[in-house]
Amino acid sequence: MKEIVIISGKGGTGKTSITAAFAHLAEKAVLADCDVDAADLHLILKPNIKERGEFKAGKVAIIDQENCTLCGICSVRCRFGAVKMKDDFYYINGISCEGCKVCEIVCPCNAIRLEEKVSGDWYVADSKKHPFIYAHLRPGEENSGKLVSLVRGKARDYAKENNIDTIIIDGPPGIGCPVIASVGGVNLALIVTEPTQSGMHDLKRIFELTEHFKIPTCICINKFDLNTDITKDIEKFCEAKNVNVVGRVPYDVSVTKAMLQGLSIVEYAEGLVSEEIKRMWERLWKY
Ligand code: SF4
Numbered sequence: 001m002k003e004i005v006i007i008s009g010k011g012g013t014g015k016t017s018i019t020a021a022f023a024h025l026a027e028k029a030v031l032a033d034c035d036v037d038a039a040d041l042h043l044i045l046k047p048n049i050k051e052r053g054e055f056k057a058g059k060v061a062i063i064d065q066e067n068c069t070l071c072g073i074c075s076v077r078c079r080f081g082a083v084k085m086k087d088d089f090y091y092i093n094g095i096s097c098e099g100c101k102v103c104e105i106v107c108p109c110n111a112i113r114l115e116e117k118v119s120g121d122w123y124v125a126d127s128k129k130h131p132f133i134y135a136h137l138r139p140g141e142e143n144s145g146k147l148v149s150l151v152r153g154k155a156r157d158y159a160k161e162n163n164i165d166t167i168i169i170d171g172p173p174g175i176g177c178p179v180i181a182s183v184g185g186v187n188l189a190l191i192v193t194e195p196t197q198s199g200m201h202d203l204k205r206i207f208e209l210t211e212h213f214k215i216p217t218c219i220c221i222n223k224f225d226l227n228t229d230i231t232k233d234i235e236k237f238c239e240a241k242n243v244n245v246v247g248r249v250p251y252d253v254s255v256t257k258a259m260l261q262g263l264s265i266v267e268y269a270e271g272l273v274s275e276e277i278k279r280m281w282e283r284l285w286k287y
Pocket residue numbers: 063067068069070071072073074075090106107108109110111112
């Protein structure tokens with residue numbers, strides 16, 4: 001099985017546009033959107049959901065009002081300020097609660113219990129061409145790394161059960177826990193960067209991460225013609241690191257127009273961008 005992850009050190013580099021184009025170009029693949037904090041690949045892939053479920057992670061405290069004597073000890077001892085008073089009742093603010101159990105331990109009336117917290121939702125769907133697994137973390141929730149692992153696990157299971165040997169992963173931006181969860185064990189990471197100072201800075205950080213985990217890596221410079229001086233700096237960096245630049249995609253407003261119509265650029269229009277992305281897709285198979 002070949003797993004390819006598309007990542008970027010920062011948001012807004014065009015990572016999802018390129019993933020959506022690969023999704024159209026792939027013959028047979030499972031798609032996984034691991035950008036669970038801000039999933040948006042579904043806007044282009046237009047999924048038809050076949051299965052869904054809740055993602056439970058961590059715990060949240062609940063007060064049993066019938067047993068509560070309003071002593072207020074839990075409110076004093078909660079260092080996260082999660083115990084609130086309203087209409088003469090104590091209640092727990094689920095977003096502030098860290099599930100540390102202190103209130104449960106100190107409550108003299110056994111009026112507090114901890115329950116599993118629903119932190120997100122996952123979906124298995126059909127999309128335009130391929131099965132598609134994705135998830136959303138609920139607002140204010142954490143544990144996105146665990147949800148990424150869940151999405152990847154479901155994508156692998158689906159691929160095995162249906163004899164599909166390619167998984168294309170849209171990874172999260174940045175270099176944090178969800179990114180590490182999305183790159184672990186993949187066969188290839190494609191880093192999408194752009195020729196800006198922040199793009200260069202974040203490329204170095206994300207490359208350090210894939211280098212650290214010894215993940216075969218290649219680079220796509222998106223909108224390379226917007227600043228050819230920085231593009232040259234990126235190419236020099238890649239040469240020094242012995243990493244291939246597999247794509248130099250020019251800027252074209254058609255990419256935005258395609259997104260607005262819910263299409264990948266290769267579906268929307270022929271042209272330099274589509275041609276380069278098609279070449280890049282072919283090059284990825286040489287790894
Ligand atoms: S410590 Fe227990 S009894 Fe006291 S206010 Fe909190 S929940 Fe109610």
